[in-house]
Amino acid sequence: MPAMTHSAVLPVSVADIDAAAEVLAPVAVRTPLLSSPALDAATGARVFLKPEVLQRTGSFKFRGAYNKLASLSPELRRAGVVGFSSGNHAQGVAAAAQLLGVHATIVMPSDAPASKRERTAGFGAEVVLYDRDREDREAIARDIAERSGATLVRPFDDPMVIAGQGTVGREIAEDLAALGLAPDLVVAPASGGGLIAGTALAVKARFPQALAMSAEPEGFDDHARSLVAGRRESNPAGGRTICDALMMSIPGEVTFAINRVLLAGGVAASDAEVGTAVGFAFRELKLVVEPGGAVALAALLAGKLDVRGKTVAIVLSGGNVDADLFSRLIA
Known part of the structure; x- marks a missing residue:
């Protein structure tokens, strides 16, 4: 093109x-x-x-999530990934991680649709819930990534x-x-x-x-x-x-x-x-x-x-x- x-x-x-x-x-x-x-x-x-x-x-979120995870080195894949999302990016990251054999932790709002939370967990991801009005999801995800050495997979700014x-x-x-x-x-x-x-x-x-x-x-x-x-x-x-x-x-x-x-x-x-x-x-x-x-x-x-x-x-x-x-x- x-x-x-x-x-x-x-x-x-x-x-x-x-x-x-x-x-x-x-x-x-x-x-x-x-x-x-x-x-x-x-x-x-x-x-x-x-x-x-x-x-x-x-x-569509699967497209960006898979492209990002596929770009990670073997060392970074072994350390896992962390995402934050109300649901669609969460599922995209979880599904991509499952396909690539990567552990995924996803920070999701507690009021996200139950179907999105359940499907994210169904792909094998660890789901961490937060309060949309009182907590900063990116700060939570960033803290998890810093403590675990995992790669932060942003939903759009990447x-x-x-x-x-x-x-x-x-x-x-x-x-x-x-x-x-x-x-x-x-x-x-x-x-x-x-x-x-x-x-x-x-x-x-x-x-x-x-x-x-x-x-x-x-x-x-x-x-x-x-x-x-x-x-x-x-x-x-x-x-x-x-x-x-x-x-x-x-x-x-x-x-x-x-x-x-x-x-x-x-x-x-x-x-x-x-x-x-x-x-x-x-x-x-x-x-x-x-x-x-x-x-x-x-x-x-x-x-x-x-x-x-x-x-x-x-x-x-x-x-x-x-x-x-x-x-x-x-x-």
């Missing part, structure tokens, strides 16, 4: 994403691009959905992780090119910003004219505000959303260094709009999408994106949702 002229000044390069694609090829699912006549009719656009709900562990997530965009670009199409707009959910950073980098390498945007829940629109301000802006403390995977308080440093250059802006969707999108994905696409994974689709369905007459790619980033919440959202 040809490199962009400015990619050399960014923390992650197109070559890094290409290398990650080779590492991931034997283990990750190459998720398809899906289309829906109902979605095209509702939006007046030609929409393609990238269902990372079908990815190993049920989210070039190897971002490169792994960038394979999502690489596949979107390749598959659209194979159809003879060029995307006008690519939108992905954002928490720390690793997915949209890597995706934007890969897509714009092949289609420089394409716009890339972040999608977030209302009350957690730190990327959208940061892009306007030109500096990282944080969210007020104590907020809540059904998008449990997207509750970061501020964009990552490494990710924002990429996103401030590549993104055209950001949009936000309400919990009600996200619920509508979860139901749409279930009824029309036959897909189980968690709220955080559906926020870009929610913004599209709510008319918050200018898409009429355009070719659009939307990332459905994850499908790990508790059954009781899912049943309420699709009712």
